[in-house]
Amino acid sequence: MKLLVYLVAVLGGAALSMEGAIAGELGKTVGKLESSYYIFIMGTLILGLTTLFAGKGDLPYVLKAPKWNLTGGLLGTVYLTILVISIPFIGIGVSMVAVIVGQMITSMIIEHFGWLGSSKIKINKERVMAIVCMGIALVLIF
Amino acid sequence: MSLLMVILTLIGGLTLSAQSSINGTLSKKTGTFETAFLTFATGAMILTIVVVFFGQGNILSVFDVPKWQLTCALFGASYLFLTVLAVPKIGVTAANISTVIGQLFASMIIDHFGWFGSKEVPFDLSRWIGVAFMLLALYFIFKGNKKTAA
Numbered sequence: 001m002k003l004l005v006y007l008v009a010v011l012g013g014a015a016l017s018m019e020g021a022i023a024g025e026l027g028k029t030v031g032k033l034e035s036s037y038y039i040f041i042m043g044t045l046i047l048g049l050t051t052l053f054a055g056k057g058d059l060p061y062v063l064k065a066p067k068w069n070l071t072g073g074l075l076g077t078v079y080l081t082i083l084v085i086s087i088p089f090i091g092i093g094v095s096m097v098a099v100i101v102g103q104m105i106t107s108m109i110i111e112h113f114g115w116l117g118s119s120k121i122k123i124n125k126e127r128v129m130a131i132v133c134m135g136i137a138l139v140l141i142f
Numbered sequence: 143m144s145l146l147m148v149i150l151t152l153i154g155g156l157t158l159s160a161q162s163s164i165n166g167t168l169s170k171k172t173g174t175f176e177t178a179f180l181t182f183a184t185g186a187m188i189l190t191i192v193v194v195f196f197g198q199g200n201i202l203s204v205f206d207v208p209k210w211q212l213t214c215a216l217f218g219a220s221y222l223f224l225t226v227l228a229v230p231k232i233g234v235t236a237a238n239i240s241t242v243i244g245q246l247f248a249s250m251i252i253d254h255f256g257w258f259g260s261k262e263v264p265f266d267l268s269r270w271i272g273v274a275f276m277l278l279a280l281y282f283i284f285k286g287n288k289k290t291a292a
Contacts, residue, residue, distance in 0.1 A: 002284075003284070005227075005231045006232060009228040009241050009244065010240045012220065012241050013221070015220040016244075022217065022258055023218075026204075030203045037192075038215065042216075043182040044183045046219045048179055065168060065171065071161075072165045073181045073183065076181060078154075083151070099154050104155075106159040108235050110159060117164070117170075124286050125286070133276070133279035134276065137246070140269065141250065
């Protein structure tokens with residue numbers, strides 16, 4: 001059952017690649033910032049409709065939630081802006097590897113200390129092995 | 143300069159991890175669709191301001207491009223929704239590593255066939271071995287998490 005959730009996340013990653021590849025083409029015509037903007041506007045509409053019809057949660061809770069819980073959108077745009085700045089300098093390959101390395105290391109640190117409301121999972125032998133394997137994979141792929 | 147850019151991009155990875163963790167926390171009370179919606183809605187608000195001041199392209203040309211190029215929004219929304227779904231169940235590290243694996247695998251397929259105007263890069267032996275190592279990484283994360291849960 002848990003394994004299915006891993007598959008869901010793998011699918012999410014595949015969707016991210018499709019997004020990037022297609023948005024790159026769109027960006028050539030409309031502009032880089034504008035293509036991100038289009039994605040956020042259209043995504044808001046799609047998710048707004050799905051929330052209305054399929055949402056089972058409690059949207060008004062966002063008014064009561066601690067404010068730092070609401071920074072997901074801001075962080076997403078910070079990420080996009082950083083990529084727009086860095087890719088012309090260091091290229092897409094190095095940028096992707098740096099993002100992935102940064103992501104893997106910080107997510108382990110976040111969980112190790114249980115920051116940002118995550119359940120505490122200490123760094124263990126398996127996690128270090130996983131990072132090493134990912135490092136080797138990145139070298140082989142790029 | 144280059145080193146500075148690499149460090150900046152590492153910080154980019156950090157913002158993604160923080161986003162996944164924060165969204166995972168919010169979704170426990172707000173719901174999965176609701177959290178994905180809020181992330182997109184606030185992101186759209188911020189980008190509206192950014193595009194007005196710094197945009198150099200032409201947003202209105204979205205009406206003229208081939209329609210398939212507009213599907214990127216659907217993929218973007220799917221990514222965020224699926225991540226918000228996965229993080230509370232398996233944790234942010236496992237979710238991130240799984241996402242990265244899906245991302246790399248799909249990029250290699252896109253490269254192999256040269257889809258979406260990308261340069262054709264064949265799926266060669268070293269890429270296959272890379273895939274094997276990624277699966278091994280996934281196995282380690284899965285095993286490590288199982289041990290912690292037990």
